[in-house]
Amino acid sequence: MSTMTTASPDALAQRLADSGLRSTPQREVIYDVILRKRDHPTADEVYARVRADMPSISLATVYNCLETLVQCDLVRAVNFERAPTRYCPNLHPHAHFHDEQSGSIHDIQLPAELLEKISSVLPAGYDAKSLQITFRGKAQPAA
Amino acid sequence: MSTMTTASPDALAQRLADSGLRSTPQREVIYDVILRKRDHPTADEVYARVRADMPSISLATVYNCLETLVQCDLVRAVNFERAPTRYCPNLHPHAHFHDEQSGSIHDIQLPAELLEKISSVLPAGYDAKSLQITFRGKAQPAA
DNA sequence: GCAACAAATTGGAATGGTTCTAAGTAGCAA
DNA sequence: TTGCTACTTAGAACCATTCCAATTTGTTGC
Ligand SMILES: [Mn+2]
Ligand SMILES: [Mn+2]
Ligand SMILES: [Zn+2]
Ligand SMILES: [Zn+2]
Numbered sequence: 080m081s082t083m084t085t086a087s088p089d090a091l092a093q094r095l096a097d098s099g100l101r102s103t104p105q106r107e108v109i110y111d112v113i114l115r116k117r118d119h120p121t122a123d124e125v126y127a128r129v130r131a132d133m134p135s136i137s138l139a140t141v142y143n144c145l146e147t148l149v150q151c152d153l154v155r156a157v158n159f160e161r162a163p164t165r166y167c168p169n170l171h172p173h174a175h176f177h178d179e180q181s182g183s184i185h186d187i188q189l190p191a192e193l194l195e196k197i198s199s200v201l202p203a204g205y206d207a208k209s210l211q212i213t214f215r216g217k218a219q220p221a222a
Numbered sequence: 223m224s225t226m227t228t229a230s231p232d233a234l235a236q237r238l239a240d241s242g243l244r245s246t247p248q249r250e251v252i253y254d255v256i257l258r259k260r261d262h263p264t265a266d267e268v269y270a271r272v273r274a275d276m277p278s279i280s281l282a283t284v285y286n287c288l289e290t291l292v293q294c295d296l297v298r299a300v301n302f303e304r305a306p307t308r309y310c311p312n313l314h315p316h317a318h319f320h321d322e323q324s325g326s327i328h329d330i331q332l333p334a335e336l337l338e339k340i341s342s343v344l345p346a347g348y349d350a351k352s353l354q355i356t357f358r359g360k361a362q363p364a365a
Numbered sequence: 366g367c368a369a370c371a372a373a374t375t376g377g378a379a380t381g382g383t384t385c386t387a388a389g390t391a392g393c394a395a
Numbered sequence: 396t397t398g399c400t401a402c403t404t405a406g407a408a409c410c411a412t413t414c415c416a417a418t419t420t421g422t423t424g425c
Contacts, residue, residue, distance in 0.1 A: 101421070103373065124409080142412065144374095148385045156331045161383085163411060176348055189343060196339065197355070200332060204362030205319055212340070219347030220244050243393075244401065265382080280404045285383065288404095302413080306382060 087114075094151045108132050109144045113154055119165040119175075119184040157184075159213060174212035185218055230257075230345060237294045252287045256297055262308040262318075262327040280349050300327075302356060317355035 091110050092102040112128045113120070120128070126141045145166055148154040155167045159177050165184060167175075172194060174187040189212070198207060234253050245308070254273045263271070269284045272361040288309055291297040298310045302320050308316075308327060315337060317330040332355070341350060 080247070101372065102421085105374070119254070135375090139376075139413085140374050153313060158301070158303050161304060161307065161411095162361045164304065176344070176350070179351075185348075187343060187345075187348075193339060193343060198357075199355065200317070200330060200336060201319070202330075205328075205330075205357070207319070207357040208322075208359040211354075211358070214344065214348070214350040214352070215353045215354070216351040218347045246391090246402065248403070269410090282384085282405075283403055304382095 091153065094153055095147075098151050100151070103144075104133065105129075105136055105140050106144045106147060108136075109141060110148055110153060113148070113166055113168050117168055117186075118187070119157065119167050121163040121165055123163065123167065139203055150156060157211075159184075173209075175213060176214040178218040179215060180217055182219070187212075187214065234296065237296055238290075241294050243290065243294070246287075247276065248272075248279055248283050249290060251279075253283060253291055253296060256291070256309055256311050260311055260329075262300065262310050264282045264306040264308055266306065268309065300354075302327075302358075315353075317357060319357040319359070319361055321361040322358060323360055326361070330355075330357065 091107060095102050095106065108129050109125060112125055116128070121147060121173050122138070122141055125145065126136070126138050129136055129141065145154065145156070148166075149156050152170070153168070155170065157167050157175060159165070159175070167184075167186070169186050172189055172191075175220055176185040177183075177189050178185065194210070196212065197212075201207060234250060238245050238249065239244050251272050252268060255268055260272070263279070265288060267287065269279070269281050272279055272284065277356055288297065288299070291309075293298050295313070296311070298313065300310050302308070302318070310327075310329070312329050315332055315334075317332055320326075320327040320328050321328065337353070340353065340355075344350060352363060
C-alpha cells in the first residue's frame with residue numbers, strides 16, 4: 080500500500096478529526112465537488128457547483144471550508160499570476176500547464192528524478208520547503 | 223558580444239522608441255530605480271523610492287510606467303501567491319527563491335540544460351511559451 | 366434530555382492592490 | 396502658432412478575499 084495522495088470522500092471525516100475539526104455538510108459537499116470535477120475551479124466556481132446541492136450555503140463558508148481543506152492537506156491552493164485562487168485535489172507533486180487559449184489548467188506529472196535535479200540547482204544555504212512549476216502556452220485538446 | 227539580457231538606463235529611450243513610445247522623466251526614473259536596487263520591489267516600494275527624486279509623481283503613473291517597461295521587455299513582473307506583483311530587471315531565464323523568514327526574493331540561475339529537461343516532461347501537444355519556477359523556504363544570509 | 370459551551374455558518378461590511386475614468390499637461394508635426 | 400496625440404494625474408471603481416458580529420449547530424457533562 081503506497082502513501083495516500085488523493086483522498087476519497089470517506090477520508091475527509093478522518094482527516095478533519097485528526098485536526099480536531101468537525102465534519103459538516105458544507106465541508107463534505109465542497110470536498111465532493113472538488114473531487115468530482117478536477118478542473119482546478121475557483122472559489123466562485125465551487126460556490127456555483129455546491130449551490131446545486133445546497134442552495135443556502137454562503138460564499139464566506141465556501142472560502143472558510145476551502146481554507147480548512149487546504150490546512151488539512153486534502154486540497155491544494157494554486158495561483159496563476161494574480162487571478163483568483165484555484166483548488167486542486169491532486170496531492171502528487173506536479174506542475175501546472177495553463178492553456179492561454181481556453182484558460183484551462185492541466186496537471187503535468189513530474190518524475191522524482193527531475194524534482195531532485197531542480198532542487199540541486201539551489202546554492203548552499205538555500206533550503207526549499209516547496210517548489211512551484213507553471214507552464215503557460217498552447218495545449219492541444221489531445222484525447 | 224552576447225545577447226543583451228539586462229539593459230542599461232541608456233537602453234530605455236531606444237527600446238521605447240522601437241515601440242513608438244516616448245521617453246519621459248517618469249519612465250526614466252522608475253527604470254533607474256529598478257536597476258539600482260534589484261530586490262524585486264512592489265509597485266508601492268517603487269513609488270516610495272521614486273518619490274525621493276520626483277515627489278510629484280502619482281501612484282497611477284508608477285503602475286502605468288511599470289506596465290510599459292514590462293511590455294517593452296525591460297522588466298519582468300513576477301507574482302508569488304496573491305501577494306502584490308514584484309518587478310525584476312533580470313531578463314535571463316531564472317527561478318525565484320522566496321525566503322519565508324525575511325520575505326526577500328532571490329534569483330536562482332538555471333542551467334539551459336535543466337530548462338530543456340523540464341520542458342521535455344510535457345506530453346505531445348503541449349507547447350509552452352513560458353515557464354515559471356518558484357522555490358519557497360529558508361535562505362541563509364550567506365554573503 | 367437539558368444546560369452550557371465551543372465550533373461552524375452566515376450576510377454584509379471592510380480591505381487593498383490594481384485598473385479605470387475624465388481632466389489636465391506636455392511634446393511633436395504641420 | 397495650432398492641432399494632435401501621448402502621457403500624467405487624482406480619485407473613483409473594481410473585485411477577490413477577509414473580517415465581523417450575530418445566529419445556528421454540534422458536543423460534552425450532568
Ligand atoms: Mn495563469
Ligand atoms: Mn510568495
Ligand atoms: Zn493540479
Ligand atoms: Zn528575478
